[in-house]
Amino acid sequence: MKKQLLGASVVLLLSACQSNSISSSSNVENASATALAGATQAKQSEAQRLNILLDQYFKEVMVLNPIYATFVGENAYNDKFPAPLTAENRAKELAFEKKYLKAIKEIDESKLEGQDLLSYKIFKQDRVMAIRGTRFGQHMLPFNQMYGIHNFFATLGSGASAQPFNTAKDYYNFEQRAKGFALFMDSTIEVMREGIEKNVVLPKAIIEKVIPQLQAHVVDDVKSSVFYGPLTMLEQNEKISASEKAKIIASYSKVIEQVIIPTYKKTLAFVTDEYQQHGRDSVGLSALPKGKAWYEHQIAENTTLALTADEIHQYGQQEVARILGEMKKVKETVGFNGSLPEFFTFLKEDEQFYFSSEQEVVDAYETVKADINSRVGQLFEVFPKADYEVRPVEAFRAASSAGASYQSPAPDGSRPGIFYINTHDLKAQPKFIMETLSIHEAAPGHHFQIAIQQEVEGLAKFRRFGGYTVFAEGWALYAESLGKEMGLFTDPYQWYGRLADEQLRAMRLVVDTGLHAKGWSRQQAIDFMTANSSMAASDVESEVERYISIPGQALAYKIGQRAIRDMRTKAEAALGDKFDIRKFHTQILIDGALPMPILQAKVEQWVEAQKKA
Known part of the structure; x- marks a missing residue:
């Protein structure tokens, strides 16, 4: 999957938004304090305490990241936007993670089993990694050509994504959300200015790709804006009266004209007139302050495994060579008489x-x-x-x-x-x-x-x-x-x-580590x-x-594939005729996404149970 989530995956897109989204809501803090206190009652079992904690965590995240809430169907937050990227909000983010790490550590892991034990291990590891990640300067790089709220918000406001546009309230909700977007984008300018001062800036080549993405939303006619899409849909909506439609068109158009377009215009002016001249010639993470440690963190976060850049680079080189050999066999099978590079040219x-x-x-x-x-x-x-x-x-x-x-x-x-x-x-x-x-x-x-x-x-x-x-x-x-x-x-x-496709993933191992650890x-x-x-x-x-x-995201594909394939190979060897591929796939999928070490331990337990069955 190619992550713009959101490639390509929404989960990835939203996790990027969530990492920079902390609210100052006293309601959140009060509710959290109450629930955490409840989770410590001695009369409750460890499993009950855990589930109260996890439930409260999720509720709090909905408030802290209302766009995430929209995507998971919690529509009470459809008019809200993540808080600006201020130092105060980043401090609250760190406090939020530390609070839940402390709370999860107070639960006795030895008294948990099944899904509860899996949830405990995953939740604790996530909090540790989130806290470690705050050591670096990611907030100073709030968007790029692949990921960023500038693109994500446009998709959301197009009417073809998770934001609902079914009722009059839905339209008014997005108008309010757009005002939050404007404040958020103002804060991205401030943290990018901080990045200029601390030499944590985007490479010039990346800045060049961001500019047209911003420019696309600076239009003279609101009807030519992608954000006008929901108003086009409004014409066919039979649930909203004609008089209400007229009000919506007037107010919504005004928001596009006076809030959304000016926000993109302001951000574009900053990037082109101020930020671009400070873009760096280097491209790797290792060129930034704490860059080596930062990339090591990215490897750990994206693979969930203890791997070094050198071993990943070497594995990638080996896989690239192996797959080239398989490609030569295809060339021979189809009867192409030229060299492999010539075969590539033919295919292109x-x-x-x-x-x-x-x-x-x-x-x-x-x-x-x-x-x-x-x-x-x-x-x-x-x-x-x-x-x-x-x-x-x-x-x-x-x-x-x-x-x-x-x-x-x-x-x-x-x-x-x-x-x-x-x-x-x-x-x-x-x-x-x-x-x-x-x-x-x-x-x-x-x-x-x-x-x-x-x-x-x-x-x-x-x-x-x-x-x-x-x-x-x-x-x-x-x-x-x-x-x-x-x-x-x-x-x-x-x-x-x-x-x-597999070659692309193998080359990624070489190129990602080459760019960010080897000075490519x-x-x-x-x-x-x-x-x-x-x-x-x-x-x-x-x-x-x-x-x-x-950095590091592209490593996950081949490393994850190798881990799952190794689990299958070991299970097949251990079970022989008892191995059922459909049941193996159920074991991989049925508990949701897991870190590779936790998944491996789970599969090993399943294999032992199958032996006894």
């Missing part, structure tokens, strides 16, 4: 491998969806209730977005999952990646994992709506490897697409990926700049 340039229109891309993926849906029963016994739709990425963010991404469905079933395909550059969407990309982003990849997680009854809410990159992306890449088992990849070019330049990274793949030049550039912007 021959028109037979490319679509001619956006609609053709979407239609083709709908066909693949139907085919995969007919096969997944071979390997799975648990399926998501929610469906998913195939959609093109919106024009305003397509130029700098990943090739594909997934957005989770609404928990109440009112909105399906969305498999986004970026049709901005048709040469970046070759036909031979259709099967593997659909598996990864939709079924049985991200859609299965995220939708099932949301649908598990009784799962603590912080787990239902949280996640780990290494689990989500590791699962999706592992899911790709199931294609042949499901009877897919019979076309050698589709199999090449699977190899190309942007061009070095581009050259490496160009030499070892048939990716379009625009896609290579977008990928490299993604790794520059979000």
Whole structure:
């Protein structure tokens, strides 16, 4: 999954927002204090104390991050926006994490079992990692071309995301939320000025990609704004009276004209007139203050494993070489007589491998969806209730977005999952990646994992709506490897697409560590990926700049896949004829996203239970 969440995944997008969102609400503090006190009553069992604590934590997070609340179906906060990125609010964020770390430590782990024990371990680890992360200067880099509230808010306000626009109150809610957005964006300017003073700034290449994203929302006519989309939808709404519609159109248009557009204009002026001249020539995290330790933290946070940049880099190099060997076999199978680089050129340039229109891309993926849906029963016994739709990425963010991404469905079933395909550059969407990309982003990849997680009854809410990159992306890449088992990849070019996708993930290990730990330049990274793949030049550039912007995230895919595959291999060896692939997949998915060490321990326990069955 390519994270703009939100790539590509909403969980990732929202966790980025949450890390910078603390409210000064006395109601939150009072409610929290009451619940924490209740959680310490001696008469309650440790499990009861834990669940009270976790429930209160989730309720408090809803207030602290109201956009997250909207996505998980808590609509009472639809008019609110995360608090500005002030020093005071960041201090409250740290206090919030320390408070819950102290509270979880007061619960006796030895008296917990099952889901309660899993929740305890996950929650405690999350608080520790969140506190460690505050040592670095992430708040001074509040947005980039891949992630940022400037893009996310536009998607939310387009009317095609989680923000509801069904009633008059929904429209008025978003008007209020827009005012909060304006205050938040003012605070991003202040922390980016702090970044200039402390030499924690974006690379020049990244700033250049952010500018057109901001410019897209500085329009003269409100009707040409993406934020006018909900007013277009209003015309077909039979639940709202004509007189109320007139009021909404007037007030909502005014907010677009006097709040939203000026906010983007102000931010754009700051970036172009002030910030851009301070952009850095270096691209790696190691070039920033505390950069080495910062990147080590990113590795730990994104993989949940104790790995070094050097060992990840070496593993990546080995995998790149192995996959190149598999690609040569495909070249020979299809009878191509030239060299592997010439085969790459052939795949990049021959028109037979490319679509001619956006609609053709979407239609083709709908066909693949139907085919995969007919096969997944071979390997799975648990399926998501929610469906998913195939959609093109919106024009305003397509130029700098990943090739594909997934957005989770609404928990109440009112909105399906969305498999986004970026049709901005048709040469970046070759036909031979259709099967593997659909598996990864939709079924049985991200859609299965995220939708099932949301649908598990009784799962603590912080787990239902949280996640780990290494689990989500590791699962999706592992899911790709199931294609042949499901009877897919019979076309050698589709199999090449699977190899190309895995090669991308292997190259990421090399490039991400190269950029952030070994002093690689942007061009070095581009050259490496160009030499070892048939990716379009625009896609290579977008990928490299993604790794520059979000250090460590790209490591999670291959590392997670390797961990899950190792668990399966050991389970197969231990169980022999007793091994059931469908039950193994249930074990991986049914408890939601877990850190790899916790998942491994859980699978080992399951294996021992199966031996005795």
